[in-house]
Amino acid sequence: xxxxxxxxxxxxxxxxDGQRVDLLANIELPEDTLGAVKAGAVGVGLFRSEFLFMxxxxxxxxxxxxxxxxxxxxxxxxxxxQGMPVTIRTIDVGADKPLDGKSVRDDAHxxxxxxxxxxxxxxxxxxxxxxxxxxxxxxAAHGEIHLLIPMLAHASEIRQTLALIDFAxxxxxxxxxxxxxxxxxxxxxxxxxxxxxxxxxxxxxxLSIGTNDLIQYTLAIDRxxxxxxHLYDPAHPAVLRLVAxxxxxxxxxxxxxxxxxxxxxxxxxxxxxxxxxxxSFSMHPSQILAVKQxxxxxxxxxxxRWVEQVLESDDPASLLLPAPAPQ
Ligand code: PEP
Ligand code: MG
Numbered sequence: 001x002x003x004x005x006x007x008x009x010x011x012x013x014x015x016x017d018g019q020r021v022d023l024l025a026n027i028e029l030p031e032d033t034l035g036a037v038k039a040g041a042v043g044v045g046l047f048r049s050e051f052l053f054m055x056x057x058x059x060x061x062x063x064x065x066x067x068x069x070x071x072x073x074x075x076x077x078x079x080x081x082q083g084m085p086v087t088i089r090t091i092d093v094g095a096d097k098p099l100d101g102k103s104v105r106d107d108a109h110x111x112x113x114x115x116x117x118x119x120x121x122x123x124x125x126x127x128x129x130x131x132x133x134x135x136x137x138x139x140a141a142h143g144e145i146h147l148l149i150p151m152l153a154h155a156s157e158i159r160q161t162l163a164l165i166d167f168a169x170x171x172x173x174x175x176x177x178x179x180x181x182x183x184x185x186x187x188x189x190x191x192x193x194x195x196x197x198x199x200x201x202x203x204x205x206x207l208s209i210g211t212n213d214l215i216q217y218t219l220a221i222d223r224x225x226x227x228x229x230h231l232y233d234p235a236h237p238a239v240l241r242l243v244a245x246x247x248x249x250x251x252x253x254x255x256x257x258x259x260x261x262x263x264x265x266x267x268x269x270x271x272x273x274x275x276x277x278x279x280s281f282s283m284h285p286s287q288i289l290a291v292k293q294x295x296x297x298x299x300x301x302x303x304x305r306w307v308e309q310v311l312e313s314d315d316p317a318s319l320l321l322p323a324p325a326p327q
Pocket of ligand 2 (some may be wrong): 181189212
């Protein structure tokens with residue numbers, strides 16, 4: 001099976017009815033671009049930049065990475081992808097991702113998944129956020145970078161975030177420093193965001209659906225709590241509806257849309273997402289070839305009725321049959 005999949009590496013991901021599909025990589029560090037290119041990724045759909053900030057105590061680095069260190073890291077990622085686009089998500093710490101070895105799961109933060117994390121953390125520490133945005137804008141002079149903002153839910157957060165990005169650009173101009181253009185994207189991972197897409201599409205060039213958190217927040221299931229793991233259901237009808245509507249609305253408005261949560265790398269969902277209209281999937285590099293095989297076997301022109309049935313079903317999982325084996 002491995003050997004057979006390996007032969008798909010250089011084959012473009014195109015469905016039986018000729019639909020081109022972008023299979024992108026999720027990475028944690030610039031060095032991961034090597035594995036992404038090897039796996040045949042056509043870009044990075046999610047660079048979880050918080051990994052540059054985490055675990056530094058263990059490396060006896062006591063300060064957070066400064067602008068220069070971050071710039072070098074983002075530049076390495078861009079160079080590693082050899083001209084393909086790199087989507088860099090701004091820092092997403094808090095909740096299950098402690099910063100600097102300090103757990104945020106303490107008495108002061110009783111419910112960290114609902115607390116200060118991701119863009120909320122960044123807006124509470126604008127100096128840190130500006131440093132990161134300047135580094136990303138500078139790296140964009142070396143290749144195509146898409147800037148992705150995690151966990152937005154409020155119009156006010158969108159306004160503050162965009163104002164800070166403008167400010168970072170102005171700071172670089174004032175310093176006379178070279179920087180590049182970036183496409184701006186928002187993660188859709190809070191149900192409130194999926195239900196107010198109009199606001200997001202007014203301000204952003206593309207959206208990326210973070211199903212890991214979208215499931216957690218839609219179903220009120222802590223993604224890190226083993227005792228309720230059996231209720232963490234990617235195929236819950238409410239989750240599928242939010243995903244389907246987000247993809248459909250982006251397509252109606254001609255905006256890019258991607259899924260970068262685990263669902264994108266799970267072959268049980270490939271045909272469903274294709275049928276919903278998704279043409280951009282971002283996943284761990286190790287999943288790319290298996291998903292590509294599903295793409296090559298799919299005929300999106302024949303999926304419409306089945307997708308409707310799945311979305312109307314009380315038990316969608318029972319309809320997500322595995323793809324037929326090759327002849
Ligand atoms: C997600 O929430 O689906 C996602 C991709 O982000 P993370 O897993 O890093 O929270
Ligand atoms: Mg997330």
